[in-house]
Amino acid sequence: MTTRETFDxxxxxxxxxxxxxxxxxxxxxxxLLLSPTPLGEGCSSAWAQGGMAAALAEDDSPVLHAQxxxxxxxxxxxxQAVAVLTREGPDAVRALADLGAPxxxxxxxxxxxxxxxxxxxxxxxxxxxxxxxxAIHNAxxxxxxxxxxxxxxxxxxxxxxxxxxxxxxRGALVEAGAGALTEIVAAATLLATGGLGGLYAVTTTxxxxxxxxxxxxxxxxxxxxDPEFVQFxxxxxxVGADPAPLATEALRGEGAILRNADGRAFMKSYHPDxxxxxxxxxxxxxxxxxxxxxxxxxxxxxxIGQAFPHEFPAVFAAAQAAGLDPRVQPMPVAPACHYxxxxxxxxxxxxxxxxxxxxxxxxxxxxxxxxxxxxxNSLLEAAVFGARAxxxxxxxI
Ligand SMILES: Cc1cc2nc3c(=O)[nH]c(=O)nc-3n(C[C@H](O)[C@H](O)[C@H](O)COP(=O)(O)OP(=O)(O)OC[C@H]3O[C@@H](n4cnc5c(N)ncnc54)[C@H](O)[C@@H]3O)c2cc1C
Numbered sequence: 001m002t003t004r005e006t007f008d009x010x011x012x013x014x015x016x017x018x019x020x021x022x023x024x025x026x027x028x029x030x031x032l033l034l035s036p037t038p039l040g041e042g043c044s045s046a047w048a049q050g051g052m053a054a055a056l057a058e059d060d061s062p063v064l065h066a067q068x069x070x071x072x073x074x075x076x077x078x079x080q081a082v083a084v085l086t087r088e089g090p091d092a093v094r095a096l097a098d099l100g101a102p103x104x105x106x107x108x109x110x111x112x113x114x115x116x117x118x119x120x121x122x123x124x125x126x127x128x129x130x131x132x133x134x135a136i137h138n139a140x141x142x143x144x145x146x147x148x149x150x151x152x153x154x155x156x157x158x159x160x161x162x163x164x165x166x167x168x169x170r171g172a173l174v175e176a177g178a179g180a181l182t183e184i185v186a187a188a189t190l191l192a193t194g195g196l197g198g199l200y201a202v203t204t205t206x207x208x209x210x211x212x213x214x215x216x217x218x219x220x221x222x223x224x225x226d227p228e229f230v231q232f233x234x235x236x237x238x239v240g241a242d243p244a245p246l247a248t249e250a251l252r253g254e255g256a257i258l259r260n261a262d263g264r265a266f267m268k269s270y271h272p273d274x275x276x277x278x279x280x281x282x283x284x285x286x287x288x289x290x291x292x293x294x295x296x297x298x299x300x301x302x303x304i305g306q307a308f309p310h311e312f313p314a315v316f317a318a319a320q321a322a323g324l325d326p327r328v329q330p331m332p333v334a335p336a337c338h339y340x341x342x343x344x345x346x347x348x349x350x351x352x353x354x355x356x357x358x359x360x361x362x363x364x365x366x367x368x369x370x371x372x373x374x375x376x377n378s379l380l381e382a383a384v385f386g387a388r389a390x391x392x393x394x395x396x397i
Pocket of ligand 1: 052
């Protein structure tokens with residue numbers, strides 16, 4: 001039997017960084033936030049390693065960040081969306097710090113920023129080396145749980161969108177773990193359901209993230225943009241696990257080298273920027289080497305060596321669990337599905353082509369990433385466009 005409930009406010013589907021940020025930004029509007037899993041589980045946001053890209057340093061600027069974003073996106077980015085992301089990025093990072101996200105700091109109190117592939121500046125705000133996602137997410141969860149306007153319900157997964165005769169989205173049909181179905185009617189609905197890695201044979205994302213929001217929106221008739229643009233992270237640890245543990249891009253930013261089984265460094269023969277070439281270039285190079293039977297290994301023994309456990313504790317733990325010691329041996333790597341650039345088409349405030357339906361974060365497509373997302377632009381996207389969508393929810397009728 002399907003029950004029906006009318007919620008006196010707006011509905012947010014998904015509790016990653018985009019959904020949580022939107023919920024906070026919608027205040028004082030009443031928000032019902034649904035998550036299939038307990039908060040902090042089943043979302044890519046908590047698994048992020050490298051950090052958030054933002055032009056916070058004196059030698060950097062939103063314009064330089066935008067240029068790198070557009071170059072990585074193969075010229076297919078929407079320049080307006082990129083301008084919003086890069087201009088609002090520094091304040092988004094500061095807002096998360098104000099919520100308690102413990103970003104690494106310089107001795108004078110500034111943000112300690114690292115370099116990642118295809119960035120012309122060291123602009124990645126990090127936490128504890130490779131623990132950005134979990135630390136940021138925990139801070140935002142605490143703020144959400146303390147916010148009187150937000151009601152969180154876990155164990156609920158959206159199965160379809162409710163529409164009236166005019167096609168306006170009026171809420172969602174949700175399923176509890178035991179299979180009980182409830183129609184939740186709300187003034188507006190925000191999809192923040194993340195990417196689609198769980199659909200692929202090997203992914204770096206949690207299994208729970210499998211493109212369901214995208215599917216629900218498509219079935220309801222929403223315009224979908226660039227669904228074919230799927231990013232494969234070049235350096236997942238190739239240890240037979242799925243999800244595959246990630247070896248963050250920041251390792252190459254710190255000087256780790258990609259080598260064949262015979263020790264030859266191969267990236268220079270693919271791109272002048274070698275290990276710091278854009279993700280798609282590095283992923284294709286590794287795939288070519290693997291297909292040719294040469295093997296592919298990430299060698300951090302010289303660049304990071306004994307500092308590995310301290311500088312990259314999450315990657316170190318994953319490597320150790322697979323019986324590898326990255327301080328003294330190269331790690332086998334292979335590309336794995338990582339991120340979806342395409343998604344539900346939105347404007348810069350999260351509006352989709354369907355009235356009553358908004359989308360933000362990885363399930364949305366503002367056009368900000370073009371054909372290939374620049375490293376560490378995704379947490380930023382979730383924070384910037386999540387806040388913009390939340391502001392729209394405030395006044396949605
Ligand atoms: C291992 C890893 C490392 C990464 N490192 C970085 C990094 O360093 N920097 C960076 O910028 N990006 C990084 N990314 C990408 C980034 O983490 C994600 O793109 C971003 O966090 C997406 O946020 P989101 O809120 O849109 O989605 P998510 O955080 O994935 O949240 C989606 C939410 O929707 C829920 N959901 C799914 N289906 C349904 C449904 N049917 N009904 C209701 N809820 C549903 C999920 O359970 C989850 O709560 C990384 C990703 C991975 C996997």
